[in-house]
Amino acid sequence: MTAVGVVLLGAALASLVLGPAGVDPWGAIRETLDHLPFVSIDSGLSEQDAAIVWQLRVPRMTLAGLVGATLAGAGGAYQGVFRNPLADPYLLGVAAGAGLGATIAIVSALPTASIAPFAFVGGLMAVASAYALALLGGARRTGATLILSGVAVAAFFTAIQTYVQQQNADTIRQVFSWILGRLGTAGWGEVRLLLPYALGTWLVLLAHRRHLDVMSVGEEEAATLGIDPARVRVTVVITATLGTSAAVAVSGLIGFVGIIVPHIVRLVVGPSHRRLLPLSLAGGAAFLMLADLVARTVRSGGELPIGVVTAFVGAPFFAFILAASSDTRR
Amino acid sequence: MTMVSCRGLSAAYNGTVVLDGVDLSVEDGEWVVVVGPNGSGKTSLIRALSGSLPAEGEVTIGDRLLGDMRRRDIAAQVAVVPQTPVIPEGMTVSDYVMLGRTPYIPYWGTEGPADVARVAEVLGSLDLLPFANRPITSLSGGERQRAVLGRALSQDASVLLLDEPTTALDLGHQQQVLELVHQLRDRHRLAVISTLHDLTFAAAYGDRLIVLVEGRVVASGKPAEVLEPKLIEEYFGATVEVLQGPDGPVVLPVRRRPLRPV
Numbered sequence: 001m002t003a004v005g006v007v008l009l010g011a012a013l014a015s016l017v018l019g020p021a022g023v024d025p026w027g028a029i030r031e032t033l034d035h036l037p038f039v040s041i042d043s044g045l046s047e048q049d050a051a052i053v054w055q056l057r058v059p060r061m062t063l064a065g066l067v068g069a070t071l072a073g074a075g076g077a078y079q080g081v082f083r084n085p086l087a088d089p090y091l092l093g094v095a096a097g098a099g100l101g102a103t104i105a106i107v108s109a110l111p112t113a114s115i116a117p118f119a120f121v122g123g124l125m126a127v128a129s130a131y132a133l134a135l136l137g138g139a140r141r142t143g144a145t146l147i148l149s150g151v152a153v154a155a156f157f158t159a160i161q162t163y164v165q166q167q168n169a170d171t172i173r174q175v176f177s178w179i180l181g182r183l184g185t186a187g188w189g190e191v192r193l194l195l196p197y198a199l200g201t202w203l204v205l206l207a208h209r210r211h212l213d214v215m216s217v218g219e220e221e222a223a224t225l226g227i228d229p230a231r232v233r234v235t236v237v238i239t240a241t242l243g244t245s246a247a248v249a250v251s252g253l254i255g256f257v258g259i260i261v262p263h264i265v266r267l268v269v270g271p272s273h274r275r276l277l278p279l280s281l282a283g284g285a286a287f288l289m290l291a292d293l294v295a296r297t298v299r300s301g302g303e304l305p306i307g308v309v310t311a312f313v314g315a316p317f318f319a320f321i322l323a324a325s326s327d328t329r330r
Numbered sequence: 331m332t333m334v335s336c337r338g339l340s341a342a343y344n345g346t347v348v349l350d351g352v353d354l355s356v357e358d359g360e361w362v363v364v365v366g367p368n369g370s371g372k373t374s375l376i377r378a379l380s381g382s383l384p385a386e387g388e389v390t391i392g393d394r395l396l397g398d399m400r401r402r403d404i405a406a407q408v409a410v411v412p413q414t415p416v417i418p419e420g421m422t423v424s425d426y427v428m429l430g431r432t433p434y435i436p437y438w439g440t441e442g443p444a445d446v447a448r449v450a451e452v453l454g455s456l457d458l459l460p461f462a463n464r465p466i467t468s469l470s471g472g473e474r475q476r477a478v479l480g481r482a483l484s485q486d487a488s489v490l491l492l493d494e495p496t497t498a499l500d501l502g503h504q505q506q507v508l509e510l511v512h513q514l515r516d517r518h519r520l521a522v523i524s525t526l527h528d529l530t531f532a533a534a535y536g537d538r539l540i541v542l543v544e545g546r547v548v549a550s551g552k553p554a555e556v557l558e559p560k561l562i563e564e565y566f567g568a569t570v571e572v573l574q575g576p577d578g579p580v581v582l583p584v585r586r587r588p589l590r591p592v
Contacts, residue, residue: 207438210432210435210440210441213418213421213425213429214429214432216416216418216421217415217416217417217418217429218416220377220382220412221410221412221415221416223381223382223401224380224381224382224404224405224408224409224410224412225405225429225430225432225433225485226401226402226403226404226405226406226432226433227401227402227432228401266420270420270421270422270465271418271419271420271421272421272422272425274440
């Protein structure tokens with residue numbers, strides 16, 4: 001618990017003081033503290049440097065933290081509720097739906113500010129379709145039907161998105177940069193947009209951490225222990241999806257956070273969701289802050305898309321988890 | 331006092347009738363063993379009595395109808411040990427036994443000191459304390475079954491339903507598990523309903539046997555009254571001799587001998 005807190009604090013500090021602009025590190029810290037309530041310190045930074053810190057770095061760091069925590073928490077919750085270690089927050093078609101929404105906003109040359117709401121609605125529509133499809137297939141009994149419906153819906157939305165994108169080839173660059181995920185344009189506006197959804201998602205997921213432990217014995221046994229598995233599943237899935245859609249809407253598709261962070265936490269503290277969920281939230285925040293730090297500092301004169309950084313770490317790790325989990329099954 | 335009873339319990343599963351008008355009533359401190367050939371509805375009866383299998387007819391738990399009870403109220407009255415419990419990968423034994431406290435923990439809450447104390451007590455009474463912090467997946471079959479019983483015990487229920495609790499255990503561990511259930515039943519005055527394949531064990535531990543065939547009760551009563559070679563031949567298709575052992579009838583399978591030498 002303490003270790004994760006230290007990592008999180010370290011990640012926040014590093015994001016605050018490091019950057020291509022070369023702002024004085026102590027000044028950056030003083031400038032940030034100055035904005036806390038009841039604190040007034042003179043940072044000694046120039047007006048321009050102060051703006052870099054407070055208008056660029058701090059909101060970007062905050063957004064990275066919110067998005068990372070939400071994706072990691074949602075991933076941990078999905079893995080618990082579906083009892084599937086490879087479930088991720090995009091499982092039910094959120095990514096495909098949000099991608100379609102964002103693509104439509106971009107190709108229609110709508111203002112940039114409308115991309116996030118379009119992506120949000122697209123994501124929710126995809127998951128609602130997956131749910132409706134699963135209900136037709138009798139999903140009240142098992143989670144497997146829901147996963148399969150998610151796969152079908154994701155394929156369908158991706159097909160439409162690819163078609164729309166191909167018909168509007170002039171915007172392909174813009175669509176692509178959204179799909180790879182970015183925090184580069186992040187400001188306080190995005191933070192305000194995401195904050196209520198993120199906090200709500202965290203609270204509801206944390207409140208269900210014990211139920212997810214009960215669900216780990218399967219739905220029939222969980223019911224004989226006194227919980228309503230269908231209700232827990234619906235509540236957790238809807239909450240995690242809402243949080244994921246909001247995160248995707250402001251940051252684009254940042255992959256692998258929802259898989260690797262809960263798995264690292266699980267390897268260290270074991271599978272109990274009472275520890276797994278809070279630590280995944282904190283770990284996800286730290287992970288994405290650091291990934292964003294790498295994305296914006298590793299190459300001089302330009303940024304890597306953050307999705308590239310997380311996937312670069314995530315894909316090999318994912319393979320490792322696959323190999324390790326197939327070992328223990330034998 | 332009657333702890334659990336059912337009247338006219340009928341159920342169908344995928345269009346096949348699995349229970350057909352079962353009547354049953356079990357007192358506190360009584361152990362009823364349900365026997366019957368494969369596919370006779372034994373597991374369905376356990377599932378219907380715990381509300382896991384939707385069924386027609388009346389199930390009464392204590393003085394309330396099962397259909398009127400909330401899941402958590404049922405869980406506080408009825409503990410179920412399924413035939414093959416799902417063992418969550420990596421969960422510690424004490425976390426696993428804590429799952430039994432679910433009916434007493436508020437929806438938005440988490441376990442309190444009373445729950446922790448109860449789990450420690452259960453672990454102690456089942457000699458599981460040395461394993462408390464070990465992953466349940468690392469336990470042997472017999473230890474694992476004790477942990478599953480521990481989970482059921484920490485529910486503080488008055489009715490214990492066991493579906494083939496000795497499956498996949500060797501003879502010694504089968505005996506240990508059944509002795510443990512016997513002690514727990516005596517100590518807590520539990521009403522126990524279990525299914526068992528082994529008719530000799532059924533006779534040694536059950537106060538009463540019921541024979542279920544195609545979802546119907548075809549015989550019931552004290553083990554010595556029920557376990558007749560003719561009945562076993564008719565319903566199980568087995569040739570046996572029934573001997574008198576120290577703990578009741580011993581059912582001994584015998585080779586079918588041709589009437590004439592071939």
